[in-house]
Amino acid sequence: MKNRNRWLLIAVGLGVLLNPLNSSMVSIALARLQVVYQLDYTAVSWVVFAFYIASSIAQPVMGKASDLFGRRRIFLAGLAVAFAASMLAPFSPGFGWLIVVRIIQSIGTSMMIAVGMAIVRIHIKENQAAALSVLSVFLSGAAAFGPFIGGVIIGWWDWEAVFWVNIPFTAAGFALAWRYIPEDHPDESALKGIPLTKWLELMDAKGIILFAAGLTSLLLGVLSFKSTGAAALWQILTALGGLALLTVFVIHELRSASPFIPIRTFVLYPAMTRVNIEYMLVNVLFYALFFGLPSYLQTVREVSVFQTGLLMLSLGLCSLAAAPFAGRWVDRSGPGPALMLSALLLTFGSLWLVMMNTGSPVASVCIALAAFGLSNGLSGVSLQAALFQSSPKEIIGVASGVFNTSRYFGTILSSLLTGVIMGDQLSTGGLRRLALALTAISLLLLALNRKRLRAALR
Structure with missing residues (x-):
């Protein structure tokens, strides 16, 4: 790979990692935010809801905007917006202001997610598969290690640090992107004279x-x-x-002729719809644990924020370790066997949490975290492969967009599930009820994969 392409890849990587990093670091900060703003867990969960709702809207919108205004402009603007939001968040005078800044931060980071992959595909011609895999490491690594990073920096400073940490990423990313991402010149003449009503219709x-x-x-x-x-x-x-x-x-x-979410696609392709349902359920399971467990450990078991980050590290490490193994396995055997193992691991991890009580060693949560981490690494690769198998080639771009939307639906539902089941005051009983719900969803995933199970046993 040429030296310029390496720097371009780093520039894009520094931008796209900000969305998963900021969505995952906050899982460690929730307990501290409850204390700072004197809110219950349900109320403080809006820090999560606001980010994911804004991301689910901003990413497809910014994808459309990049076709009109240019990908480089959108990427640079996203870095600037993310930088400004990260600077302002620690000075929020109240929780409502923090929510507003989180929405702005989500929009900025989504601008880079929406165009980052396209920039790499367009401008890096040699070893493109390797370049895209590196970009995937930026994305998955940021999500996996976000809780650990959050635990370390909050332990050293305070909750404001989860926003300060973005500053060097955004500054370095902007400098590199300005220099190494080539100019693109959309046909701006086509944009002139378009009435406002047409714009609104085009963007849905x-x-x-x-x-x-x-x-x-x-x-x-x-x-x-x-x-x-x-x-x-x-x-x-x-x-x-x-x-x-x-x-x-x-x-x-x-x-709609230009839908924000192409629901017709779900109706026309039931096999693809099934993959998206599985992806949504997997994310409900993963993120319910991802957000619920750190707050439980800090609030109920009185584990320090630093130690919580260390415990959550087992989730990230296992997820990253499983991904390359899953890729080779899926290439040989298809996505079915890996997805079945993923569902079994989710069931095991959920049942392990059901059996936990106040006398259980805190470190024993690492067993459930490892199971969920391994499952996440397996399902991410396998479901992507299943999506390509079930989607006609002519709509693969739309299918990928719908697939990402399913992920956001899953994360939003996970936050809702955690807030409703665990309630205002976190407790071991609340964690057990959440684990029972996760077990039921895991069994549903097993049922959805029963055909794959029979094929794997033959």
Whole structure:
């Protein structure tokens, strides 16, 4: 690989790692934020919800915007926005301000995720597969090691450090991107004279508003009911209003010529839909543990934030170790056997947490974390392969976008599941109830893979 291409790859890598890094580091900071802002776990979970809702909207929107305004511009703008948000977040005068800054941070980091892969594909011609695999390491490594990094820096400083840590990444990424990402020149003449209504239709502004308003209203209604322990009229109306808005959103997307989320694709290709459902469920399982366990360890078991980060390291290490093994296995045997093992590991890890009590050694959580980590490494590669098998070549770009959307749905649902089941006051009983729910979802994954199981046994 040419020296210039190496620097381009590093520049893109420094940008794309910011989204998974900032979505994972905060799992360690939740317990500390509860203390700082005197909030319960359900309320502080909006730091997670806001980030993922904004990411699920911003990434497809910015992908469209890059075709109109150029990928280099979007990438550089994303770095600037992420830098500004990381500078402002530690000075938030209240929790509401922190949520706003997290949304801005999510939009900035999503701008780079949306165009980073395309930049590499367009500008690195030699050893492209190797370049894309390196980019994947940036993404998966940031997500896997985020809790450990968060635990270390919060242990040394405080929660503000999870934002300060972005500064060197964004500064270095901007300098390298400015120098090594080539200019692209979209046909700006085609943009002139387009009326505002056409712009809004092209970006599916109505769909975006319906999705954001519906999902936020539904989550607000459900979580506020759990927080207060009683259903007030406004909570019921908020939740029902959210469901109504999401129903209108689905109808609109089915009719839209330029949908924000191409729901018609799910209807036309049931095999691909099944893969996306599995991917969503896998992410529900993984991120429910990812966000719920660190807060439980710090709040209930009184484990220090630094030690929590060390314990969570087993999740990241096992995930990274399993990925290359999964790639070779899937090449030989297809995705079926690896996906079955992944589901079995999730079931084992969930049952292990069910059996834990206040007398169990804290270090024993590493067994469940290792099982979930190995499963994540196996399922990430296997489901990507299953997606390519089930998707027609002519819609592979759309299929990849839908696949990523399924991941965000899974992470949002995981936060909702954790908040509803574990409640305001974390406890060992709450963790056990969460583990029982995760066991049920794991068994559902096993059921979805029963055909693959029979094929693997033959």
